[in-house]
Amino acid sequence: MNLRVQGISTDEVIKFREGGFDASGQLAQQYVSNWLGGPCRHCLGLIAEGEMKLVLSYRPFESPQPYAETGPIFLHRDSCERYDGEKLPDWFSLLDPAVVRGYSDDHWIRYDTGNVVPGSEITSACQSILSDRSVAYVHIRSKFNCFQCRVDRVAAADE
Template identity: 40%
Template sequence: MTIQFHPLPDDHIAAIRNSRTDAYGNTVEVAISDGDGIPCRSCLKITPKGMPFLILAHRPFEGQNAYTETGPIFLCEDCSGSAPSSTLPDILTAPNYIVRGYSADERIVYGTGQVTPTAEIAAYAENLLARADIAFVDVRSASNNCFLCRVKPAE
């Protein structure tokens, strides 16, 4: 199976940038990147030093249920985004991440979440996605639990 790492969907990014509001209806914050560790969930790159970025609460899910996690994310204020890719995203610079499988109804599939060394993320995500009960896999910060990107089977 071939997998792809996905940024947040373009329509979600456009809605955030246009409305300037987050998942809680709060106004997004704008800051200037120091070039160190500001991972954009649109272009899946570290926001360059001196560039403005947005700080906001986001839920990377279509619906809401008890498993619908909300957390802080960063977005370049103005980037062209990224297409899904089989290559590990540039934003994954830490030694490890939480990798967790979700069902088609956006619920955590128990027993799938684990802290995974960065070099093993693709292999673990591929193993999870081979299961019939896993619809997608999310990669989250191992230290802060922030959403970074989604992994799906390649189309």
């Protein structure tokens, strides 16, 4: 199964960079990154030591509802390009373990899909969850429950 992996939308990121409120109703906090490892949820690249980063509260759902979890994320403060690819960037293997879970069309958690897997098994876990056509998409989170990215199923050409 082919996957589509995307960072959060550029429109949302621009809003945060330009002083829009985060999911907690506050301004994003700005820091100089003092380590390599904080992943930007827009470009899905690691924010290098010395680069400026935003730390903010993010809800990876369009509207509030009981399953719309909110938590902390990092973003590059300055311009970067939204990730849109067919596989996870290599650093996802460092998410050890990672939390993966599927959501239904109404954005509620599908309890039968939740799992905690080694970083090396995230892709296969996503494929397994998305093989159930009634699952709409998958969210990947760190062991701290920080949202990393959304993964969608790409329908094969012959389907």
